[in-house]
Amino acid sequence: MVVLAKPAALEQISLVRSPSVEDNFGAGLPVVDLAADGASPFGYGSKRIGRNGDMGWLEYLLLAIDGASLSRSSPAPSSSLRDAANEYVGAMRGMARTVLEMVAEGLGVAPRGALADMVVGDGAASDQILRLNHYPPCPPLLQNLMPNCSPTGFGEHTDPQLISILHSNSTSGLQVALHHDADAGDHQWVTVPPDPASFLVIVGDSLQVMTNGRMRSVRHRVVANKLKSRVSMIYFGGPPLEQRIAPLRQLLVAGVGDGEEEEQSRYEEFTWGEYKKAAYLSRLGDNRLAPFHRQPPPVANPLA
Numbered sequence: 001m002v003v004l005a006k007p008a009a010l011e012q013i014s015l016v017r018s019p020s021v022e023d024n025f026g027a028g029l030p031v032v033d034l035a036a037d038g039a040s041p042f043g044y045g046s047k048r049i050g051r052n053g054d055m056g057w058l059e060y061l062l063l064a065i066d067g068a069s070l071s072r073s074s075p076a077p078s079s080s081l082r083d084a085a086n087e088y089v090g091a092m093r094g095m096a097r098t099v100l101e102m103v104a105e106g107l108g109v110a111p112r113g114a115l116a117d118m119v120v121g122d123g124a125a126s127d128q129i130l131r132l133n134h135y136p137p138c139p140p141l142l143q144n145l146m147p148n149c150s151p152t153g154f155g156e157h158t159d160p161q162l163i164s165i166l167h168s169n170s171t172s173g174l175q176v177a178l179h180h181d182a183d184a185g186d187h188q189w190v191t192v193p194p195d196p197a198s199f200l201v202i203v204g205d206s207l208q209v210m211t212n213g214r215m216r217s218v219r220h221r222v223v224a225n226k227l228k229s230r231v232s233m234i235y236f237g238g239p240p241l242e243q244r245i246a247p248l249r250q251l252l253v254a255g256v257g258d259g260e261e262e263e264q265s266r267y268e269e270f271t272w273g274e275y276k277k278a279a280y281l282s283r284l285g286d287n288r289l290a291p292f293h294r295q296p297p298p299v300a301n302p303l304a
């Protein structure tokens with residue numbers, strides 16, 4: 001996870017300047033019917049996260065992006081929010097390109113656009129989402145009185161895409177797990193200081209695989225604030241559904257001399273579409289990459 005200072009140009013963007021999107025929640029939007037099989041996940045949702053019983057103390061708008069702007073079929077509460085979201089999406093696409101190009105460059109992968117083009121390439125039918133979350137305060141006194149008012153704003157999880165870019169108001173709540181060992185379950189949670197002057201870049205599961213584990217997707221969660229509302233906006237950058245998710249070839253062969261073995265992939269191959277489908281069927285906190293981890297090769301028996 002990396003924190004980026006807000007580039008001056010972004011200060012003019014209306015959603016960034018006044019993230020008081022609370023007013024827009026709920027009004028006039030179709031409510032996501034998570035119970036219906038095959039129903040669109042886009043629209044307004046409250047408390048239920050995903051289809052498999054996860055609950056959080058929040059309401060949200062999940063908006064589909066098609067190319068460089070909100071998908072025409074994606075509901076938006078008002079035309080002004082649609083315009084503001086489109087402006088925001090344009091800025092996030094630019095930031096996603098910059099960050100993914102820097103990642104490729106830092107790893108010695110050419111061309112620089114190898115990762116960025118999957119998400120924001122011209123004409124790429126990539127899978128992008130904009131999510132606006134609103135966490136009302138949850139005072140301890142109410143915790144047992146109001147249904148679902150609980151310290152869990154958004155349960156722990158990793159983001160499945162390549163990259164997520166998060167912006168929030170000045171209310172704390174986001175925490176990340178340090179030294180995460182999914183199997184041991186021994187997380188040490190650290191609060192991310194809220195800073196409306198920054199963007200937070202979160203590495204997703206797909207980027208972990210594409211870098212063969214050099215970058216790790218970070219487990220994170222939101223704890224509801226006792227006194228203040230938290231508003232966050234997250235741009236999720238995923239590749240086209242048919243994109244093969246596997247370590248970049250150049251990383252596996254980098255530095256391998258004649259006769260030397262190249263680095264092995266740590267993961268079974270899958271497409272983004274397959275991973276997304278598996279993610280929809282899982283619980284929020286599941287280690288979704290676990291089924292795709294390759295077993296380490298058996299150690300040769302010296303006595304054989």
Ligand SMILES: O=C(O)CCC(=O)C(=O)O
Nearest residue numbers: 131133154174222232234
């Ligand atoms: O609202 C936040 O601060 C984080 C939410 C989150 O992790 C997500 O929507 O994937």
Ligand SMILES: [Fe+2]
Nearest residue numbers: 157158159220
């Ligand atoms: Fe997340």
